[in-house]
Amino acid sequence: MRLKATNIEHFYGHEKILHGIDLEIEPSKITAIIGESGSGKTTLLAILSSLLKPTNGDVYYDDISENSIKDINAFRRKNIGFVFQFHYLIEYLTLKENIALGAFDEHNINTLMENLGIGHLANRYSNEVSGGERQRAAIARALVNKPSFVFADEPTGNLDTKNAVGVFELFKSFNDTTFVVATHDKKIIDYADVIIEMEDGVVKCISKKRV
Amino acid sequence: MITPLKALRKNWFKTLLIFISMTVSISAIFLISAISSGVVGMYSTMLKTDGDIIVTQKGIADTFFSDINRSLEPKIINLAGVKELNSMIFGASPVDNLPIVAIYGVSANRLDNYKLISGIYPKNDEVLVGEKIYKMLNSPKKIKISKQEFKVSGVFKSKIGFEDGGVVMGLNDASKIFHKNASMMLISLEDIEAKDMVEKINNLSDDIEAKTTDNFIDNYNQFKIIKTSSDIISALAFLMGILGIISMMSMVVNDRKVEFGVMRSVGLSSTAIISRLIAEAIIISLFAYIAAIALSYIVLEVIQNIQKFQGYINGEITPQLAILVFVISIIMAIFGSLLPAIWASRIDPMSLILGGSK
Known part of the structure; x- marks a missing residue:
């Protein structure tokens, strides 16, 4: 699935955060959106992932405008996964139950957890596992319906270097999924296929890794 | 079913408050209805055993x-x-x-x-x-x-x-x-x-007015006053119950904003989120109903044995009343949790990205 954004503008109150952004996300690649705090990268990520409606402009998934999608929840559940900076696992549910929260089919959860190295933690609660394991569970929750896109907002913000690298190694291993990651973690940039640099609400430059 | 139970256990203190609020409301409905129907029932039985027609002053x-x-x-x-x-x-x-x-x-x-x-x-x-x-x-x-x-x-x-x-x-x-x-x-x-x-x-x-006993009982002014008063107090108890649930559930939703935001972000429908919260309220109402029926039996028993009431207050929980109050309890749970549930289903997942600031 292809993702395209045209003339995206967004205001919070009277403050303009994004100033007419046009971009296209390459499928099955890792795209990093980088920039200083306040550059608009998180807002752009939220708009691309359908969590936030832009004030102006349009987002197209395979040339279908987001505005024309009747049931955006159902669309998001099927096609989009989201990983937050804080894992936001529900405390009273086990890791497996957290991952199953939006799952269409619960049969592949065990395999997914095994692949992410947390298979043995299925029945543990989030307060019983490490930060890295929590974030892996959050990633599993985003991947459970095999979505076309996974959007991640500072997914390594609360992790040490080892765990942070582990997260991006994981992203790399899912070849069919398009990952869009908002980050200012410079170590991570090495793992990205495309880097979109934001500054003051505009795309400053887009660079692609040479293969 | 397990998930709502886990959620209730996790938020046990507020669950307990909702449970107490519902138990008090349901007990109030039970007691006022049982006592009023008991009073009316006693008088009606007395009149019915004696005949088919009652003659009084016009x-x-x-x-x-x-x-x-x-x-x-x-x-x-x-x-x-x-x-x-x-x-x-x-x-x-x-x-x-x-x-x-x-x-x-x-x-x-x-x-x-x-x-x-x-x-x-x-x-x-x-x-x-x-x-x-x-x-x-x-x-x-x-x-x-x-x-x-x-x-x-x-x-x-x-x-x-x-x-x-x-x-x-x-x-x-x-x-x-x-x-x-x-x-x-x-x-x-x-x-x-x-x-x-x-x-x-x-x-x-x-100077006289004859009525069939059934007609007399149906139209007897005192019964109407008792019944109307009972209905009004029951309605108020019902309303208080709903308001209690709304206020407590609103606090619960506020405490669990992240949870509902996550549910929205993974694409769960509004209906699914609303259903979860209503299911939780219904589960509490079932326990509250059981507690209320037990409490009402105890209170009625105590009242019947208080000497100064001379046995004039004699409530009875009939199967019909028990069924009616059960239905009322479920309706109370649904109506009370509906608004907070709708609010929960509209929590913006963006608030998770913005660290709960929105």
């Missing part, structure tokens, strides 16, 4: 104030199809140190309705006393009613609290105390249509 709102002339008795008893006629006086008066006691002046043939547990039926200047009041007055030999002294000839037991906590005497004695001939006549019929007889009796005098 246009009177309360049988206590009814005054009819017994000279009509022979005319009524001679009507074809009348099997039996009992005249009665209903009154209330201080008895010894008790400020108010129900007094029944009854004709000789009605006296047989009372099952004696000791003594004999009363003659002139004698009274039968209900078991409850007999105990309250410490097994008296004589009692004083309205400055007159009466010998206690016997004690009877009745399931009807008004009677068990009352005094029965001959109609002539009651007539002297209350200065009236009779409050009402209770007429039993042969196998004929009561409506036709009502018309014939009403034609006998302009």
